[in-house]
Amino acid sequence: MQKQKNVAIVGSGLVGSLLAIFLRKQGHKVTVFDRRPDVRTVQFSGRSINLAMSNRGWKALREAGVEDEIRKLALPLDKRAMHVEGKSVYFQKYGEEGEAIYSISRGVLNRKMIDLAEEAGATFRFEEKIWDVDMPNAKLYTGESEKSPWTEYQFDLIFGADGAFSRTRHKMQRQSRFNYSQHFIDVGYKELTIPANADGSHKLDNSSFHIWPRGNFMLIAMPNLDGSFTCTLFMPFEGQVSFETIKTEEQIDQFFETYFPDIKDEISNLKKDFLKNPTSAMVTIKCFPWSYYDKITLVGDSAHAIVPFYGQGMNAGFEDISVLNQKMNKYGDNWQMIFEEYQNERKPNTDAIAELSYQNFIEMSSKTADPLFLLRKKIEKKFAQSHPELWAPLYSRVTFSDNAYAEALETGNFQKSIMDRVMKVPDIEEKWDSEEIENMIIDLIKK
């Protein structure tokens, strides 16, 4: 058991709430600040992508003792349902029998996590805005506005769980020798909804992650418990087919009629929601160091925001907390060691999942129409199926294991280097499923 500390968490999102539960279990006094209103009292934003809880997320929830509560909110998806133009829907299994990712609405999960943190004894202060952080003294300053009078709070420890645009990190960034980058991609997203049938059932298969790939844009849909689907349209901000060129009701209508005729009529309030819901940007954020002595550390998106194309943002954030908790158990009251080992262990792994997520974006947005890329995927898949002991699919390593992300990336790069050589074989289009190619891959792996 650690010596009791007076702890502030900035941000009542998923990662902040989970951390509050762990810190309460260690016996600390926990206050969670959030500049926004309590999500339990307001309509959720209309700008969220459904979450895909996988192995790492569940592991952290299990350690926090709240896994069973959260399982009730989640729907298992064991496959992709591919809605390709001019083809019937077909399915791609994610992994082995029993392996699945779990669809959860961000709003539903966040409300529940705050309930659970409150039950564990954490205090939440909503609509209280942090304007400054005194890092050496672990003080927070809150107030109505930047120029209004401020209230000062003294803590022992401060955790920045305030997301991609973290105020806590913003303060750390003004230090010398603080490395930082924010890189936006040229694709935005918009939330849409497919409501339940009148009897409450789902309009599409509810154990699938639905994808309508359309070259450099795509629609996805993930089921909710109430029978609805949360849909997300990913599309470039600018260009020929882009958010910029689809502005009027007529243009919206025509766009969906052209590209998504099979699902268009199922999306409720299509035109209204399209115009009302914001077009959101996606960013990769990296920084280092995450910690300031034994006073402050960053967790989740504030330390490492990633693009959502691997479904690992929340899982990576939850894994942060799991690792932090390990370090607390290992180092007791030596918070400087806890923070240092936590950041040093997590940094290469969160860089790796950032890279993997970005690679997935590039693949999805520019390569899915390339026949050579599709051939490469076909060769990999065939080989993995006949030699599972030699070729673990990257997706499974990331999603259904808790092996370090950095190892998954390394293996992925090794597999990529092999496939680069395979694809250079003359006439690969003809002999891709030959014994020659199979043996070539085996030789390259064993070298």
Place this chain on the structure above:
Amino acid sequence: MQKQKNVAIVGSGLVGSLLAIFLRKQGHKVTVFDRRPDVRTVQFSGRSINLAMSNRGWKALREAGVEDEIRKLALPLDKRAMHVEGKSVYFQKYGEEGEAIYSISRGVLNRKMIDLAEEAGATFRFEEKIWDVDMPNAKLYTGESEKSPWTEYQFDLIFGADGAFSRTRHKMQRQSRFNYSQHFIDVGYKELTIPANADGSHKLDNSSFHIWPRGNFMLIAMPNLDGSFTCTLFMPFEGQVSFETIKTEEQIDQFFETYFPDIKDEISNLKKDFLKNPTSAMVTIKCFPWSYYDKITLVGDSAHAIVPFYGQGMNAGFEDISVLNQKMNKYGDNWQMIFEEYQNERKPNTDAIAELSYQNFIEMSSKTADPLFLLRKKIEKKFAQSHPELWAPLYSRVTFSDNAYAEALETGNFQKSIMDRVMKVPDIEEKWDSEEIENMIIDLIKK
């Protein structure tokens, strides 16, 4: 001639002052703000590396009509003087006959540039701190502190020339889709001084850039007009030989005795200055976009801070202003076009000089002790000398021409790819100066 605008420049450094001169020549009303005191009234900081003006810098000064004034402050350096341990000093010419870089003290140049901008009719407001920028309305807010009452200024255009830690960019960074990175290197620097002889003459050759390379640290010295040299010690912050391990007078004494015995006694107040002068960090900053509609743009370090190992920081900033002026002449009052074409033209070039400067740092800090690296340089040099039409040295392209930095980088990468192959030739150590290697390089270039 453009329609007169009411223009603010944030920052009275070298680039801000030069921009003020150009804008006055176009007939604009110009106010320059600086949070620091007037450099003409105070001792300069003790944290500056001498400047090396080269082709691009002179070109911009010539266009501003102030080249001759500045020439008077500069000393031409046509060669490096290498002070290698256990060897006599030897010299390396920078370029062709008549090619030189020009050593100028930052303080001396900055004072003169402010004088010239004032003479041109710009107004300077020193010790006035900008706290906020209203970007859509081109308003600036200044005040004693962030929380004190603020003064509001209305302008037509605002230029952020406020350096690597720009407040103007800081505001732009809060926009969605603003890409930004700051990356610090693990090496710091400290300013030291070699004073003039009693008769005012220089203690070392005053037409050389002096370097004492020592593996992962080094000392440099550049002459000033008054007979002194400004020295800079570059050294890792942490590690076996590092700023961290040299803290006491005794340690300083021993360090210089061990590594710089030939120059130790010439450095004035060595121990006092070493302890008093700050150890400064070096950062590469990249961002995009630089401009906000027809209201705001960034120039110089605020848009693209680089590490100093190519001597191009100021030159790149001055080239920004030269390009901005071209665009003003081309587009007249269409400020949105001016800003857009300026940033689109400059961005790949400033990224390229950032990359080249960083590569030079890596070479200087980790490769100068590698015999294969030195052999590579020897082969390149020999080939360049016998085939000047086929192999222009990268340094000359960057320093003595105004070809785009991006082209210089591209050529450099091409030359590197050739040398990578040359270095793989078996027994290259024996046959490096053979006709076989010479012909191999020619073939690779012509392919």
